[in-house]
Amino acid sequence: MADKKKLILCLVCAAAALAIRSLALLLPNQFLLWGLLAITMLSPVGEECGLVPGLGVWLATSVAALLLPNFECGLLVALFGYYPIMRPRIAALQMRSLRSGMMLLIILCSSLAEFLLLGYLFGDLLHADASGELFLITLGFTAIYLLIVNFFSKRGGEFWRSSLRFRFFDE
Numbered sequence: 001m002a003d004k005k006k007l008i009l010c011l012v013c014a015a016a017a018l019a020i021r022s023l024a025l026l027l028p029n030q031f032l033l034w035g036l037l038a039i040t041m042l043s044p045v046g047e048e049c050g051l052v053p054g055l056g057v058w059l060a061t062s063v064a065a066l067l068l069p070n071f072e073c074g075l076l077v078a079l080f081g082y083y084p085i086m087r088p089r090i091a092a093l094q095m096r097s098l099r100s101g102m103m104l105l106i107i108l109c110s111s112l113a114e115f116l117l118l119g120y121l122f123g124d125l126l127h128a129d130a131s132g133e134l135f136l137i138t139l140g141f142t143a144i145y146l147l148i149v150n151f152f153s154k155r156g157g158e159f160w161r162s163s164l165r166f167r168f169f170d171e
Contacts, residue, residue, distance in 0.1 A: 035076030
């Protein structure tokens with residue numbers, strides 16, 4: 001019975017993330033906010049369902065988010081949506097230096113993926129004279145946005161544990 005509830009939780013969180021993500025169609029100027037709220041909706045999946053089902057939900061949500069209009073918001077969900085699923089595992093690490101190293105690795109990998117995607121979308125960007133500065137700007141944006149995602153994912157997980165979990169799982 002608990003596996004069915006976890007599956008239902010995964011589906012509900014993915015549907016809620018896509019519903020919030022689709023709000024970017026109504027107010028397209030706030031795509032950073034809608035992407036952040038959609039990513040936060042994946043926090044209960046990371047808390048309850050484990051790594052493999054969580055990454056499956058992230059992949060399904062990312063593909064669906066990229067298929068909707070307003071590509072920028074879908075790209076944010078695709079690039080940063082895995083973090084709420086990974087966050088409980090990173091927070092469970094005992095050594096603070098290991099947690100910080102994992103965060104740094106996630107920031108570097110996400111910013112490199114974002115930079116390469118920008119280079120692919122905008123053509124000859126990687127061979128330009130200012131590509132080093134653009135990578136530093138991308139790295140800074142990624143670090144700031146991932147810290148905000150971390151804050152919201154932490155608060156979303158706490159809200160799930162304190163207010164909603166007992167309503168969903170009556171164990």
